[in-house]
Amino acid sequence: MEHKQASATDGGGRQRARQRRHPGGRRHQALVKMSDEEYLQIAARAAVAGVSVPRLLVEAALAGDQQAASERRALVAEFLAVRRLLAAVSNNVNQLAMVANATGEVPAQLLATLHAVARVTARLEAATDELGGPVGER
Template sequence: MVGTGEADEAQAADAAGAPASARRPRARDAARRRRENFEGGRRSSHRVTVSPAEELQLRVRADSLGYTVPRLLVEAALADYGETVSDRRDLVATLLQVSRLLGAVSNNVNQIARATNATGELQEDTAATLAAVRKVASRVEKVVDELAVAR
């Protein structure tokens, strides 16, 4: 059978177990699962023991990103903003506080609006309530900014 030249050479190199540098680059090589090679190699390694459930979670997350588990662990640990479970809990607690504040403020605004509409006069606590609205809005913006940095 007559070969097609370059394609046959690449297939032969693959079959012979030739190093990646001897093979023709493929589309899948462009999206590497592993991290880029490091000149001189990496000399340190770390062993992490996980439960079967944690192993499954790591594999699922790594597969969804197209990474290996070691790459996922290194990139997550060395990210500019590494979010831990306690960080996530603190964020959820803050969001719940903001949600309660928004509920209380909206209730006050509704009461003021109802009284103002009924009497036709501006209520005494309007200024204080609007100041509270501004404070809560500022806090919401701060939390949203923190979330934006985290992603």
């Protein structure tokens, strides 16, 4: 089963970032044989990471562990997004606390804010699980 990528898209229509030029070019090519099941699993991981199958294999091999550099970049982006959400939610909680302290009444927006805290926490736990489990358990 030979698969080649002719375009610079990730299969979902999104543009993939091109590799930086390497001095002297990339002259070596490796043929990797795999089963249909192995290829489907690797191709799915490559699609999620937004890279080609060969790029995923190179990054995974050079990363020195089981996680490719592109997957780590995606996790870093997710953590930064969660950080921004957490900052926004923290701001909302502070504003609601100020209103509650000033008026002695709990604002109606408190329930929605608490749901937002739960969503941010769930995203953070999911991203942490991708790294190999909760930090306190490693």
